[in-house]
Amino acid sequence: MLDHDNRDDAATELGWQAQKSAATRNAILDSAISCIVEHGYRGATTTAIAQKAGLSRGAMLHHFPSKLDIVRGAVEHLHKKRLKAFRKAMTRSSEGGQDRVLLGVDAFFDHVRHPLFVAFLELSVAARTDPELAGILKPTAEAFEREWYQTAKEVFPEWQGRDEQFDIALDLSRYVMEGLAISSLTHRGGDRDRRVLRYLADKLHELRDA
Amino acid sequence: MLDHDNRDDAATELGWQAQKSAATRNAILDSAISCIVEHGYRGATTTAIAQKAGLSRGAMLHHFPSKLDIVRGAVEHLHKKRLKAFRKAMTRSSEGGQDRVLLGVDAFFDHVRHPLFVAFLELSVAARTDPELAGILKPTAEAFEREWYQTAKEVFPEWQGRDEQFDIALDLSRYVMEGLAISSLTHRGGDRDRRVLRYLADKLHELRDA
DNA sequence: ATTGAAACCGACAGCGCTGACTGTTACTTT
DNA sequence: AAAGTAACAGTCAGCGCTGTCGGTTTCAAT
Numbered sequence: 001m002l003d004h005d006n007r008d009d010a011a012t013e014l015g016w017q018a019q020k021s022a023a024t025r026n027a028i029l030d031s032a033i034s035c036i037v038e039h040g041y042r043g044a045t046t047t048a049i050a051q052k053a054g055l056s057r058g059a060m061l062h063h064f065p066s067k068l069d070i071v072r073g074a075v076e077h078l079h080k081k082r083l084k085a086f087r088k089a090m091t092r093s094s095e096g097g098q099d100r101v102l103l104g105v106d107a108f109f110d111h112v113r114h115p116l117f118v119a120f121l122e123l124s125v126a127a128r129t130d131p132e133l134a135g136i137l138k139p140t141a142e143a144f145e146r147e148w149y150q151t152a153k154e155v156f157p158e159w160q161g162r163d164e165q166f167d168i169a170l171d172l173s174r175y176v177m178e179g180l181a182i183s184s185l186t187h188r189g190g191d192r193d194r195r196v197l198r199y200l201a202d203k204l205h206e207l208r209d210a
Numbered sequence: 211m212l213d214h215d216n217r218d219d220a221a222t223e224l225g226w227q228a229q230k231s232a233a234t235r236n237a238i239l240d241s242a243i244s245c246i247v248e249h250g251y252r253g254a255t256t257t258a259i260a261q262k263a264g265l266s267r268g269a270m271l272h273h274f275p276s277k278l279d280i281v282r283g284a285v286e287h288l289h290k291k292r293l294k295a296f297r298k299a300m301t302r303s304s305e306g307g308q309d310r311v312l313l314g315v316d317a318f319f320d321h322v323r324h325p326l327f328v329a330f331l332e333l334s335v336a337a338r339t340d341p342e343l344a345g346i347l348k349p350t351a352e353a354f355e356r357e358w359y360q361t362a363k364e365v366f367p368e369w370q371g372r373d374e375q376f377d378i379a380l381d382l383s384r385y386v387m388e389g390l391a392i393s394s395l396t397h398r399g400g401d402r403d404r405r406v407l408r409y410l411a412d413k414l415h416e417l418r419d420a
Numbered sequence: 421a422t423t424g425a426a427a428c429c430g431a432c433a434g435c436g437c438t439g440a441c442t443g444t445t446a447c448t449t450t
Numbered sequence: 451a452a453a454g455t456a457a458c459a460g461t462c463a464g465c466g467c468t469g470t471c472g473g474t475t476t477c478a479a480t
Contacts, residue, residue: 015477015478016476016477016478020427020477021426021427024427024428038339039339040252040335040336040338040339040340042250042252042253043252043339045466045467045468046467046468046469047466047467047468055427055428055429056428056429056430057429057430057468057469058428058429058430058431058470058471059427059428059429060428061468061469061470062426062427062428062429063427065469066468066469067467067468067469118338121335121392122335124392124395124396125250125331125332125335125392125395126250127395127396128250128328128395129248129249129250129253130250137396138396141396141397142396142397145397167402167405168405168406168409171402171403171405171406172386172406172409172410174389174393175385175386175389175390175393175406176382176385176386176389177389178388178389178392178393179384179385179386179387179388179389179390179392180385180389182331182334182335182388182389182392183384183385183388185334185335185337185338186334186337186347186348186351186352187351187352187355192377192381193381195377195378195381196378196381196382196385199378199382200382203413225447225448226446226447226448228456230456230457231456231457234457234458255436255437255438256437256438256439257436257437257438265457265458265459266458266459266460267438267439267459267460268441268458268459268460268461269457269458269459270458271438271439271440272456272457272458273457275439276438276439277437277438277439
């Protein structure tokens with residue numbers, strides 16, 4: 001009765017249906033994020049999401065009864081992926097034993113140029129004029145920020161005891177990076193952007209060694 | 211034939227109709243910007259714009275045949291208003307003879323917290339996924355940046371001859387400010403933001419006196 | 421094998437937005 | 451005074467998006 005085909009594989013443990021269900025749910029949420037990146041939040045229609053996910057609208061609305069449910073799931077999904085990517089980039093940058101600050105700056109810069117950040121930006125802007133979305137996004141964004149802060153602290157233990165400088169370094173980096181990211185939406189940043197990043201890295205060194 | 215009622219008043223010189231036409235055109239463009247701030251770019255429908263401007267949709271479509279025409283006008287309108295506000299704030303800050311850098315930082319910070327900047331941000335983000343809007347916005351944004359740069363140079367003549375430091379100071383300020391502005395869409399910036407601004411002002415002093 | 425449920429599809433009605441059209445009033449020209 | 455033009459209003463059809471509903475196939479349980 002309960003002995004013949006489970007308990008050996010973490011994947012099949014759930015049974016075929018549940019497994020497939022989880023797979024299509026993931027496909028839908030990935031598609032939703034892609035569509036937000038590609039068409040903007042308001043342009044990410046259920047039709048487009050279903051099409052890119054490879055199923056019919058009816059099927060999709062079986063997994064997520066309404067568009068708001070998709071958004072809820074997508075925001076959560078995005079949060080996890082973004083945090084994971086950030087962790088990976090940061091820990092990898094901490095392994096190359098050279099200039100950890102410089103590597104961190106590069107990793108962070110890649111982070112804000114990544115499509116996942118674009119999706120988050122799109123959601124943030126849309127949430128400003130969409131109370132329902134704001135209600136979904138706000139707690140998740142706050143959680144992200146906390147975990148992001150925690151991760152940064154773990155990756156850079158050499159700032160131990162210099163809390164104030166570290167906070168300033170983090171905030172400064174974040175604002176410069178995000179400002180750079182949105183500005184690069186309209187204008188093509190070339191040498192001047194690189195110069196600012198070099199200056200930023202310089203100041204981060206100062207803050208660490210001060 | 212050409213002697214009886216013009217040539218005396220700059221306002222009536224245009225005649226009643228042309229004058230009223232210009233007034234309603236302005237009202238429409240103001241309303242468009244307001245609606246973008248209030249409902250986002252995609253939410254700024256012709257219905258909402260006409261209503262807030264105080265006329266019927268039909269009347270509005272007499273002045274601007276299509277929505278794209280409204281957008282064209284609004285972008286231009288926004289550009290002028292933003293530049294004017296920036297100039298005013300900057301020159302005013304340069305008059306108070308105390309710490310010009312600090313006053314400039316404050317003025318700039320006010321600038322990115324102003325609704326006009328929100329409108330511009332909304333347009334920038336929307337333009338990422340809307341080629342038609344991008345075609346309208348891009349040249350105007352580039353012009354704004356050039357004139358903005360020029361104004362800054364005029365207002366702060368004491369940086370004369372320190373071009374590289376000045377460019378870094380400007381870019382740094384801009385990215386920090388804009389990053390701060392978009393971050394404040396989601397999270398409530400309190401003391402930490404003030405601390406970063408103080409740090410920024412500090413570094414600007416360094417750049418000037420280095 | 422049969423019953424039940426879950427994944428999936430296609431069609432439908434409702435709604436908001438856009439742009440085109442006709443009609444009305446006020447001003448301008450000769 | 452009459453003809454012409456500009457400002458304005460209201461209605462209409464077309465289109466895309468959302469959410470609901472009935473129908474079909476595939477898996478799971480007895």
